[in-house]
Every structure is written in structure tokens, then in C-alpha cells.
Amino acid sequence: MAKQFPALDDAHRKFIEEQHMFFVGTAGTDGRVNISPKGMDSLRVMGPSRILWMNLTGSGNETAGHLLEVNRMTLMWCSFTTRPMILRAYGTARTVQAGDADWEKLAQHFPPHRSARQIFDVELEMVQTSCGYAVPFMDYRADRDTMQKWVDNKSDADIRAYWVEKNQTTIDGKPTGVPV
Structure with a gap:
């Protein structure tokens, strides 16, 4: 049964810290809804109602574009281990x-x-837990090193050029605001 809370409590924070990945969901006023998996060491719980998330370069930049239109965001974590x-x-x-x-x-x-690319400063309005009974068990092996290898083979100018080519607009053609 789902339960709602006005903010994160210590048990929620511990649960978040135990997860190796999270998902972010955003949408603009129209167009596609975006849900992206995220990992690496890119999220910090700053308090009961505040989370920071550092967004690293990727193949798209939907979140930033959506937030230029509508500033709502949902973050989600799933347990793939013992506790559903x-x-x-x-x-x-x-x-x-x-x-x-x-x-x-x-x-x-x-x-x-x-x-x-960006840091998203999230002010929480509500937290919800639900059962997760249908989420499968999965074993964590390690973080991928693909992103770091990609960065290591690029200069800062190469990374900015990639932003110009791949991260200036959403898949719906809307601006993302990424600096170049």
C-alpha cells in the first residue's frame, strides 16, 4: 500500500543511499515525457525537502529543456535487493x-x-513509498567506467562541441539552455 509523507525521513534517506541508480522524470507543457536512469556519484540528499543532482553529459538533455517550461520533477528509486x-x-x-x-x-x-552540464536543485513537495513487490531481484556488479573513459578521451573544447551538437535542443526541438 502506498504511503505519502511531506518530506524525507531518516529511513528514506538511508534507502536512497543504498541504491546504485535512480530515475528522473520530467515533461514540458507538451511533447514527450522523459524518464532517464541515472547513476554514478551524482546525487546528494541535502535535507528532508532538498536534493541536489549533478547532471553529466549524455546523448540528450531533456530534463534541462523541460525545466525551462515546467519546473516539476519526479525522482524514483527501486530496490532490486532484499527489501521490496x-x-x-x-x-x-x-x-x-x-x-x-x-x-x-x-x-x-x-x-x-x-x-x-547542470546541477538540479530539487525542492520536495511530497514523498511516496510503495511496495515494489513486482520489481525483480538484480545483482549490482559495479559502476560502468564508460562515461569516464569518454571524458578522458575528450578535451574541454570537445565536450563543449558535443553539447553544441547533441545537447542544445530536446528531442521535441525545444531549447535546453545548456551553455556553450
């Missing part, structure tokens, strides 16, 4: 770009990563 549970955090988010006044202050919460 799904946790969703609903809220609004603001996008912080490299060069923005508070970028350095927020970025210090994460390991440095040359391909960091």
Missing part, C-alpha cells in the same frame, strides 16, 4: 549551470567531473 520498495520524491527543480553564481557552492558537494 519503491520511493518517489515529487517536487520542483531549478537548473544551475556552470558559471551561475551558485554553481561553485553546489558543485563542491560532488566529485569534480569535467562533463558536468
